[in-house]
Amino acid sequence: MIYHNMSSHQNDRPTPEETPLGFARHDHAKCVDQGLAAAEERSRAAGLRFTPVRRKVLEILLREHRAVGAYEILDNLREAGFASQPPVAYRALEFLVTQGFAHRIERLNAFIACASPGDDHAPAFLICRGCDSVAETHMRPSDGAFGAAARATGFQVERAVIEAEGLCPACAPEAS
């Protein structure tokens, strides 16, 4: 599954020109609502507390629809009347990442809402250096040459960070 996050288009409906990739158009308000509802549902099912701060942080990530830094989230929290000390944001983010509702992008020191919460998760990201959009795709790191190398050494992979940097189809032509 592929899900593209266009930072520069966050307030637009994607047009065919903007998403010439077959990325699905979507009703953004609806995808925010659905994301929140899914997280709420899954938290309840797991006996976890989907508190207001956690909800708000996930809402920000879903709304922004791109990789967002912790301090930017903090600004949003402040505006929304929440406390605005760093630990507030980092704790909420830790919860969301642990539960698989969001991911950390190591390359950017930033966070992004998960494109398919609920799946058994081995996310990989395509990061455009032109427009900072981030696309999420899933893969099993145990597959392929990488998994083979790990297995050959007896290394037990618990988590894999897979982040590709390059140019998305929209930015590639502009970079003459």
Place this chain on the structure above:
Amino acid sequence: MIYHNMSSHQNDRPTPEETPLGFARHDHAKCVDQGLAAAEERSRAAGLRFTPVRRKVLEILLREHRAVGAYEILDNLREAGFASQPPVAYRALEFLVTQGFAHRIERLNAFIACASPGDDHAPAFLICRGCDSVAETHMRPSDGAFGAAARATGFQVERAVIEAEGLCPACAPEAS
């Protein structure tokens, strides 16, 4: 090619017990010298300046034989009589990474000497959360499911970060 960096054993010759994986024993002083010589040679061939600071930073990385943070490198530089402001280390590291003599480990915000400089490079790392050792292996990210997903969207991958976290064979048993 696999190359394991054991932080906790940095002053020892690896013993069979410490490297039960088939990782090659090696003469560490020699591997430092060879790494420096290779970098010097390749810099000269490319018309680049392999200056004392750059050489010293690469020497530190080769000697430590593990992922090392920029500020730790800075401490080493100070002790060696070099300037010790952050930009000094970061600039040297940028050079080494750009030239492929070292890699940045995003997950650790740290740097490590390249295990096979000269190769056409798509490094992947196995990071042990038990002993902080880092093994480097190479792969072509264009292979497998990941490459397929990128190609399907028209995304041009320029660089890929592939970092697996887990337990190395030495640490797996201890984590009952």
Place this chain on the structure above:
DNA sequence: CTGGACATGTTATGATATATCATTTAGCTC
């Protein structure tokens, strides 16, 4: 209604990284 677990609020600080500008050095041309 109370004890324990978890979550949040708050202060302080630690850790990582870069912008900027001054100065020095290396290599080039004449």
Place this chain on the structure above:
DNA sequence: GAGCTAAATGATATATCATAACATGTCCAG
């Protein structure tokens, strides 16, 4: 080798990202 240019380094300051530690508040099972 004098003068020019580009690259590298030195140095100051500051930006950015992240967590330790402890106090306070909230939920809920017993």
